[in-house]
Amino acid sequence: MNQSLPQVFAALGDETRWDILTRLGARELSASALATELPVSRQAIAKHLAALAEVGLVEAIPSGREIRYRAIGARLSGLATELDRLGTQWDSRLARIKTIAERF
Amino acid sequence: MIVADLQSLGCMSELNVTRTVHINAHRSAVWAAITEPELISEWFGDTAELDLRVGGAGVMGWSEWGNFRFVVEEIDEPNAFAFRWARDTDADPVKGNSTLVRFVLDDQDGGTRLTVLETGWEEFEGDVATGMKENSAGWIAELDELVAFLDKQDSA
Numbered sequence: 001m002n003q004s005l006p007q008v009f010a011a012l013g014d015e016t017r018w019d020i021l022t023r024l025g026a027r028e029l030s031a032s033a034l035a036t037e038l039p040v041s042r043q044a045i046a047k048h049l050a051a052l053a054e055v056g057l058v059e060a061i062p063s064g065r066e067i068r069y070r071a072i073g074a075r076l077s078g079l080a081t082e083l084d085r086l087g088t089q090w091d092s093r094l095a096r097i098k099t100i101a102e103r104f
Numbered sequence: 105m106i107v108a109d110l111q112s113l114g115c116m117s118e119l120n121v122t123r124t125v126h127i128n129a130h131r132s133a134v135w136a137a138i139t140e141p142e143l144i145s146e147w148f149g150d151t152a153e154l155d156l157r158v159g160g161a162g163v164m165g166w167s168e169w170g171n172f173r174f175v176v177e178e179i180d181e182p183n184a185f186a187f188r189w190a191r192d193t194d195a196d197p198v199k200g201n202s203t204l205v206r207f208v209l210d211d212q213d214g215g216t217r218l219t220v221l222e223t224g225w226e227e228f229e230g231d232v233a234t235g236m237k238e239n240s241a242g243w244i245a246e247l248d249e250l251v252a253f254l255d256k257q258d259s260a
Contacts, residue, residue, distance in 0.1 A: 009225035010225075010227075013225070013227070083121070086121045086222065087121050087123055090121060090123040090220050090222065091123055091125075093147050093148060093220075094123055094124075094125035094218060094220060095125065096146065096147035097125070097127070097134065097137045097138060097147050097218065098125050098126075098127045098129075098218075100137040100143055100146055100147060101127050101129040101133040101134040101136070101137040101216070102127060102128050102129045102133075104129055104130075104133035104136070
């Protein structure tokens with residue numbers, strides 16, 4: 001991942017962006033098409049797309065006269081892996097806390 | 105595939121990491137393990153300092169990654185303990201650069217059930233220009249490897 005995990009989480013910490021990403025995960029869409037599907041202005045959609053693109057979650061695909069966007073699958077798999085790591089870290093820490101508490 | 109990944113992640117705006125362990129010890133022993141600096145340094149960091157009061161400051165140090173500051177947010181002995189932990193070295197933890205870690209202790213089968221909940225990822229500043237270091241994911245990964253290594257040593 002070329003951006004830090006928190007920045008990716010921050011980019012996703014917004015329901016509209018989450019909606020956009022979910023839709024782009026199903027199929028490539030332009031900002032205008034997204035604006036007709038979501039109760040948000042095209043300008044707002046463009047801002048959200050820029051935020052998602054900045055952390056590498058979506059990419060722009062020129063298609064004729066319009067620009068479509070698609071979700072980057074590898075990026076999301078990587079994110080799922082990182083989340084797993086966070087949980088695994090706590091499993092390890094809790095196991096160590098258990099060892100410490102049980103020797104009292 | 106992408107849709108499956110999204111579903112496995114759930115909604116980020118409610119992102120948290122939670123884990124539970126059963127400990128064959130009284131709650132007071134578990135309380136000591138998670139709040140006494142000399143014991144904290146056995147499971148979290150190489151060194152730990154802590155002013156155990158709400159608003160009290162603490163520092164966890166890793167020889168390899170530096171010092172990370174935290175601040176106590178809740179003390180309810182022996183039921184709950186929470187602290188906010190900066191994910192940048194030598195930075196005071198505030199919303200936007202830190203996560204909140206909350207431990208809850210319950211009696212369970214003559215021992216203690218310890219639950220940890222880490223939240224606040226979604227509060228991180230999304231703008232790279234805020235000066236957030238980009239190595240967080242890196243050191244998280246490295247730390248994970250270290251813990252796995254140490255655990256292997258322990259069980260060997």
